[in-house]
Amino acid sequence: MGGRDRPGIEEPQLAEAAARLRAAHYVVALTGAGISVESGIPDFRSPGGLWSVFRPEEYATIEVFRANPEKAWRLYRALGETLVGREPNPAHVALAALEQAGLLRLVVTQNIDGLHQAAGSRNVVEIHGDHRRLQCVRCGHLEEARPERLAERVPACPGCSAPLKPNVVLFGEAVRDLDAIEQAARRCDLLLVVGTSAQVYPAAAIPSLVRAGGGAIIEFNVEKTALTAARHPRDFFFRGPAGTTLPQFAQAAIPRDQTA
Numbered sequence: 383m384g385g386r387d388r389p390g391i392e393e394p395q396l397a398e399a400a401a402r403l404r405a406a407h408y409v410v411a412l413t414g415a416g417i418s419v420e421s422g423i424p425d426f427r428s429p430g431g432l433w434s435v436f437r438p439e440e441y442a443t444i445e446v447f448r449a450n451p452e453k454a455w456r457l458y459r460a461l462g463e464t465l466v467g468r469e470p471n472p473a474h475v476a477l478a479a480l481e482q483a484g485l486l487r488l489v490v491t492q493n494i495d496g497l498h499q500a501a502g503s504r505n506v507v508e509i510h511g512d513h514r515r516l517q518c519v520r521c522g523h524l525e526e527a528r529p530e531r532l533a534e535r536v537p538a539c540p541g542c543s544a545p546l547k548p549n550v551v552l553f554g555e556a557v558r559d560l561d562a563i564e565q566a567a568r569r570c571d572l573l574l575v576v577g578t579s580a581q582v583y584p585a586a587a588i589p590s591l592v593r594a595g596g597g598a599i600i601e602f603n604v605e606k607t608a609l610t611a612a613r614h615p616r617d618f619f620f621r622g623p624a625g626t627t628l629p630q631f632a633q634a635a636i637p638r639d640q641t642a
């Protein structure tokens with residue numbers, strides 16, 4: 383029993399999980415705030431995180447944006463500051479390498495930081511949007527979030543002059559690409575769950591869909607989650623910082639002649 387709970391990845395399990403990955407047909411990775419912690423982006427919920435300064439119900443809802451965009455922009459600017467200048471870490475790079483080796487089909491991320499793409503992942507679904515662009519909720523206009531635009535108190539849409547917001551999903555807005563992720567979850571026979579408590583819908587639904595279809599889950603987290611507690615004998619839990627465990631796993635899984 384307990385062997386699979388010990389910190390780090392031990393050799394027999396590493397080899398077993400790597401073989402499972404190579405044998406799988408449709409591998410998906412689900413990532414959350416934890417994968418970017420080692421890039422210097424704290425998760426929002428921890429003490430001192432963004433939500434302790436800007437209470438989400440007071441700043442991060444679509445209603446607040448509509449009623450008082452100037453107030454909402456105080457949060458958006460603080461959010462932008464935590465994300466700007468960040469670089470992918472070895473966990474993002476490992477997922478990109480797995481995709482390049484043909485061992486990973488899709489990354490579904492709850493993050494808005496763009497670090498998967500920066501690491502070289504191509505097939506990425508950002509269910510909570512991205513912070514690299516500004517969005518007009520009235521006419522659908524999208525533009526790059528350039529510094530001179532961010533310097534305006536509330537940037538306005540060049541098409542319809544409505545206030546713009548970052549292209550991120552606020553509380554009260556619909557998540558993106560639900561159909562695509564549901565389809566992927568149904569096809570998926572192996573799911574990598576990295577740095578997420580997977581408690582928020584729709585991320586929470588993906589592991590259940592994969593399990594219902596007979597698929598397995600390999601979880602990478604610094605601590606146990608509700609998912610770990612409910613794990614099936616075919617699942618793995620690799621405890622430790624994803625920047626250490628994921629590269630170890632990717633290296634074991636990628637055939638030697640494909641590594642540099």
Ligand code: NAD
Pocket residue numbers: 413414415416417418419420423424425426427492493494495496510576577578579580581582602603604605607622623624625
């Ligand atoms: P969460 O805060 O619920 O969970 C983060 C998980 O990461 C925890 O289970 C924690 O144990 C784990 N973790 C922390 N450090 C880790 C590490 N080094 N390696 C592996 N695991 C680690 O986060 P969530 O489930 O992603 O939900 C928070 C929401 O806030 C997300 O929906 C996301 O959109 C948003 N968010 C985004 C960013 C970003 O874009 N980087 C950052 C913070 C929050």
Ligand code: ZN
Pocket residue numbers: 518519520521522523539540541542543544
């Ligand atoms: Zn517009």
